Amino acid sequence: MLRPLLYLSALITLAGGQYFLVSIHQSAPYVSSMSSGAQQTFKASSEFDISSCPITIYGQTYQHAYVNLTSKNLVVCFNSFYSPGTKDDCIFGPFTDSDSAEFEKYQRIPVLETIVKYSMPTIKTRMDCYFSFSYQHNKGYATLALIKFGPRTVLYVYSPAEGTVVVDVQVEGTSADQVEVTNTPTSRQTRGYLDISGCRHSGAVYKPATQVNSPETCFSLTCDEDVVLKTSSCGPLERCLGNGSCIPAVLYDAIFNPKLDLVCTVTGPALIDFQGHVTSVKDRCTYSLLSIPSVPGLQVLANFQERRRKDVSFLDSVTLRLDRLGVHIHLKQGGRVLVDDSTLTLSSSAQMVHGVELSQDLTGVTAKLSLFNFTVSVFFDGYTVQIHLEGPIGSALHGLCENSNRSLTELKLSESSSTSCEMQYTDTNDSVINCTRMTEHCNFLKGAPFSSCDIDPEPYITACTDTLCSYPDLDALKCQFLEAYARTCRLKHNATLDGWRSKSECLNPEAFCQDRTCSDHEFCGEKTAGGDTRCFCRAIYASKYKDRNALGDPTVCNQNSASLTLVNCLLEDAGVDYTVLHLKDLTCRGHMDKERHVVIFSFNSTNHCGTEVTSNNNQIIYQNTVSNDDGFSNVITRRDQVFIDFSCIYLQEATKAFKIRSSSVIKVITSGVWNYTLTMKAYTDAARTQPVESNTEVWLDQKIWVELKTDGLDGDLISMVTKSCWATNQESDNGSLRYDLIKNGCANPADPTVKVEGNGEGTSNYFSFNMFQFSGRSGNIFLHCRLQLCVKEGNSCIPKCNGARRRRSIRPRNEAPALISMVWTN
Ligand SMILES: *[C@@H]1O[C@H](CO)[C@@H](O)[C@H](O)[C@H]1NC(C)=O
Ligand SMILES: *[C@@H]1O[C@H](CO)[C@@H](O)[C@H](O)[C@H]1NC(C)=O
Ligand SMILES: *[C@@H]1O[C@H](CO)[C@@H](O)[C@H](O)[C@H]1NC(C)=O
Ligand SMILES: *[C@@H]1O[C@H](CO)[C@@H](O)[C@H](O)[C@H]1NC(C)=O
Ligand SMILES: *[C@@H]1O[C@H](CO)[C@@H](O)[C@H](O)[C@H]1NC(C)=O
Ligand SMILES: *[C@@H]1O[C@H](CO)[C@@H](O)[C@H](O)[C@H]1NC(C)=O
Ligand SMILES: *[C@@H]1O[C@H](CO)[C@@H](O)[C@H](O)[C@H]1NC(C)=O
Ligand SMILES: *[C@@H]1O[C@H](CO)[C@@H](O)[C@H](O)[C@H]1NC(C)=O
Ligand SMILES: *[C@@H]1O[C@H](CO)[C@@H](O)[C@H](O)[C@H]1NC(C)=O
């Protein structure tokens, strides 16, 4: 009980003077009644529960005190034990002489309250309690006490030893205040008081009854007597004018920080430039929408193609050209993104590709690029592109978005300005288009809630009516213009235009045809209004077929194989599902090319697919049919019947002539659409191994074998017949002198040296004869043969020859030997 009493008497005598000595006596009984007060000796470090006397330091109230007692000093912190560099609130007491200290906690002591308030006249509130730490310092007994006066707190320091004691108060790691006690012969002071109440704001502390006003930042702060903090500043959407006045941020930026904030929109053929001028693109070329001279190497291009109508060109895809990197990023219909030639899979979380931030949501794909203080954001949903440009004011800009008044030709990319993209087409008038109704729809932009956005809707209305009066309202096209206007209001003015969707029946913000990939000659559209989608043929592409009433390309007949390519979007236009189509053999079905969206039917010599072979005049016809007729359930049918002829022909007759000058002759014969080669070669032996070369000497009456061989014919079904062969003394096959070797497929009965082998049995045959010369002439001999192809049916192709022979009369003997060589003549 000794120390509290001592301590109290010390407190009471602190201000000196008689009055307080009286108080001692008065308070003594009270003090002794406090013997139940908490008192505890501790060493090193200890945590104390002060929840019965929670004190508030600069606005922060604590329930615990963490005390480190080291040989250096005593540190009291309030969030955790002290460690250097901590951001805690701490009080640094004087050094210690011993390794232990006393902790005490007491309720209100009225006399103490009186004394403290005497020294601290700003404290008006009632004292509640206090706690203290006492320990040996410089051979005296020092005390640190924290006295709670409601929301306010006083730090009391007592040090009777000689010398100076400085107690530092740290708030959030920074020295906030200190109290000094100097006990020297000249300044006999053993006690100090410090008001550690106040407010804190953004890491700084403010004493009670403080007011701070900063007109520069429009920030003002008041910390009142009861340490209640009040601050005011500009709102999140406001900016400070520098004289204490706040104005809306938009207004501030417009005055002090002017910046380009431009939007350009292209939907279908219509373009609304940054200034709000409307232009219509009439061809299917590529145009530069935007380039910025101070951002070199960046260009945004728009590619136009036709869709449902030949006479209306449509924005089809957008390309971001990053010329410095040599990279092209293509934004296509269906949310497809190609980086050069490879497809990129996107998600709603942004992905950086060559410095471009790419992201995708249900409404479309956004590509954003920030360069040299410019931000270019390109949004594309397959129908509409919107370019949002932010950047320094006064910057030069190029492209159709900058000024659509400029001649379109000027901004057409040279590589696209092929005449084919510029060609204009006409189309039949669409009686379904109701221009009056479309105009009414477009005029929604004049009324609420659109009227709450102060962007001129007139360009959007013009683009909307111009487009919808020339192109059918399908594929949610009519909502594109309203959508574009609403987006512009959102981008530039953060306007939400609540309720516009239900009012204009554009309920679905989802981009059309997401994730459907069509090939280049197609676009994705809806089958019926609001219905399912599919790939449609572009109108100009389709017209090339529709003009011929065709569903695909002509049959391609190659050696031994034939194929027919049908265009799937044409089949779908005709209501035909390609999977029900087949050749005469029902198992021969079309194969879908997944990239080109074409269906390919084929047959060849190993798989005939039911092809029928017939001959007709001088043709051999391989005939098959693509149809959907499965041969069953013939009585009725509920689908249109499809029959597409699929034929290849051989021209049956071919006349070949050669001059005997070099050993062999090869001729590629394209008869109709089939292609085969015919070789004619002369030999000096029956096994046909010794060809007559250009230097071979052939003697009169020497036996010569001539082989006629074809390559590329279907030997199972076709054979070759040598109809006739004859010699002339001139190149032309009707030369004045003529000698027959083979007539009507048989050896000339007049010449017994002629023998014909294998004629009509296969795709090759040969004959032999003894060399001769035209009487009295030693010039060249030209040999001509006429061949015919024949459909095999048993032995029907083998010519019937009788054995009758007669002597040859015109072959003279003993004349100078002729050098023989053969060459084609025609
Ligand atoms: C304070 O005491 C704690 C608990 O014993 C200890 O972890 C910490 O290191 C001490 N701090 C200093 C600066 O000695
Ligand atoms: C601050 O300046 C603006 C414009 O100069 C003025 O309109 C406003 O009244 C001023 N505010 C004060 C508080 O002086
Ligand atoms: C961007 O703008 C800042 C100030 O507005 C300017 O200091 C800086 O030079 C600009 N940077 C470029 C690359 O233009
Ligand atoms: C663009 O053309 C329109 C009408 O032809 C004209 O009124 C406007 O002034 C032109 N704008 C520019 C920037 O040349
Ligand atoms: C199509 O419509 C235009 C304008 O409405 C008209 O001038 C033209 O004669 C029409 N053409 C046909 C073939 O009906
Ligand atoms: C076109 O639409 C208007 C307004 O919706 C309607 O009054 C008119 O009858 C329509 N015309 C035709 C030809 O359908
Ligand atoms: C835009 O408006 C929304 C609410 O309508 C708001 O949350 C947002 O902060 C605003 N953004 C800007 C940049 O003003
Ligand atoms: C013939 O077609 C079948 C299938 O249609 C194919 O498997 C085969 O390789 C083809 N044969 C030739 C010789 O082209
Ligand atoms: C016929 O075949 C030859 C050789 O294979 C080829 O050069 C020629 O292009 C073919 N002709 C046709 C029409 O396919």
Ligand SMILES: *[C@@H]1O[C@H](CO)[C@@H](O)[C@H](O)[C@H]1NC(C)=O
């Ligand atoms: C031979 O045929 C050629 C062309 O085929 C013709 O010009 C010529 O008159 C014919 N000569 C004889 C003799 O029939």
